Amino acid sequence: MKALTPWEKHTPIISLNWNNVKITVENHPAQSEEHFISNITLFQNWEILISKDLKPENEAVLETKIEVWENGLVDLYATEYCNQHWKWDSEWKFLGM
Numbered sequence: 001m002k003a004l005t006p007w008e009k010h011t012p013i014i015s016l017n018w019n020n021v022k023i024t025v026e027n028h029p030a031q032s033e034e035h036f037i038s039n040i041t042l043f044q045n046w047e048i049l050i051s052k053d054l055k056p057e058n059e060a061v062l063e064t065k066i067e068v069w070e071n072g073l074v075d076l077y078a079t080e081y082c083n084q085h086w087k088w089d090s091e092w093k094f095l096g097m
Contacts, residue, residue, distance in 0.1 A: 010088035012040060012078040016066075023062040023078045023090075031056050039081040044074065 009029075015022045023040050031037065037060035041051040044066055052062045066074065078090040
């Protein structure tokens, strides 16, 4: 079994189903008092759309709906903070709907 790099463990993953967005940190260890995701933030078109503070007992997931602009372009980016490993960024998602 291949060991995951810190990047693979911490990168927020953006999933989009029309205007429903879900951000997960899929490979991070389970939330615990010692090691947890403390915040997930979603940016749309360079502005903060929503930010969620988390506690160790919370699942490291953020779900929301986004506004789809008239031209159908969506520009999404997410960050997450780990209490031990600081800030991690997603890839930019540029989508035309």
